[in-house]
Amino acid sequence: MPDAPLSLGQLQSKSLREHIVDVLHEAILCGDLSPGQPLIETDLAAQLGVSRAPLREAIQILNSEGLVETIPRRGTRVSTLERKDIVELYSLRGVLEALAIRCIIDQSDPCDLRRLEAISERMLRAANRGNLRKVNELDHSFHDTLIAMSGHCLLQTTWHLVALRVRRVMTLRNMRNDDIRLVAYSHLPILDAIRDRDGERATSAIEAHVATGGDLVAEDWEVGAMPAPLDERDL
């Protein structure tokens, strides 16, 4: 039970545009839409059973999120991911998470780390079981929660952009089993440092953690990135 608000207001409240954004997110993050693939508005609209107006608005959003790239009057395509993008992504991610941790530590009330600890624990178990998908999922939860706990709204907004890209990278790349153990265990020093309210150590820990992840991913990116099955559109 990750989170199921079911707040009733959710019922039908989503506009068509947001539905489309969700669908496209899913498609891009899962790799159903491969990097570089063109998005033909007419076709997509027909496939989704909607008109082009909300679809175009959705594409605007995807565009601001950096998931697609639009060339005026030329078209839109799923954005590609080069090695440089990975490096940039993880370097930015590092400083954002470091900021989050500083915010958390600076909070007057002793912060509630139980959520993070619970996630971390489950992640370790999943890693030892070799359940790669679960580890990834919990990894994302961990970092999303960390950002949320900072109470820094603007940071959360910014993080959203980064998180989308990270998720994308993680799906495009298949990790080895050793890797996920490494990743899972490297959350522990972060928790320790936050618990001790030691800003310096926490910052180092998170940056080391992120750098590790980034290195693992960037390591042989060219290999793992572009075997995008050259299937023509089938969404």
Place this chain on the structure above:
Amino acid sequence: MPDAPLSLGQLQSKSLREHIVDVLHEAILCGDLSPGQPLIETDLAAQLGVSRAPLREAIQILNSEGLVETIPRRGTRVSTLERKDIVELYSLRGVLEALAIRCIIDQSDPCDLRRLEAISERMLRAANRGNLRKVNELDHSFHDTLIAMSGHCLLQTTWHLVALRVRRVMTLRNMRNDDIRLVAYSHLPILDAIRDRDGERATSAIEAHVATGGDLVAEDWEVGAMPAPLDERDL
């Protein structure tokens, strides 16, 4: 002569949507559209002489940029700026610029600081002349250039979101004359540190600089923020 590409391809190349985005940017950043003011699509479209379709797409963009807030089926309004937003803005800005500086310093080729130095010099002169508008303009140039020099694309994208908000804050707040001198001169230590390729010192310098600015702005925000003239729309 800030920058005038005039590359001829610019002629007519902008879609209507982008024009609208520019106009709305201008209107919001200049305060012509005051915080909280509702944006009625029908009216706006009529005033701009366009249909609602490109206007709505433009609003999507403004929305992702955080300049407006949309409540589904209720409408869009210019987003407000609370004191908390200012604090968050400047804290994020600090870490982003610190990252930029680290990138610049890490670059193998000795970076070309002349552009920054030139801007800084002109800023000092403007500050001594008491030319507030010019100082602000040069201040923005300085920081935009700094980010650009990092060569970090994702950082530039992220910076765009921050810079928009900073510009907005700067227009909503009238600085005192002492303030701008203080701001202008506090760029110097940053330049020095970069020149010496001293990462530690540069980071401290930029964070001090940003913090100073943030404090100056946040100081009496409630006073300077909300005297938004309650004029009804005249765009």
Place this chain on the structure above:
DNA sequence: TGCCGGCTCGCTGTCGACAATCGACTGGCG
């Protein structure tokens, strides 16, 4: 007099159609 229900109106969400533009193909000319 105060509260509840229905009505009306303004506005947003969505749609289908038209106009404009770009790329590729084809044919003619040097």
Place this chain on the structure above:
DNA sequence: CGCCAGTCGATTGTCGACAGCGAGCCGGCA
């Protein structure tokens, strides 16, 4: 044989119109 101009198809950009939700107003009822 190669290059340039003209044409055609495909795709995006823009528009006006309709449908549907939400808020505020008005009237009836306790």
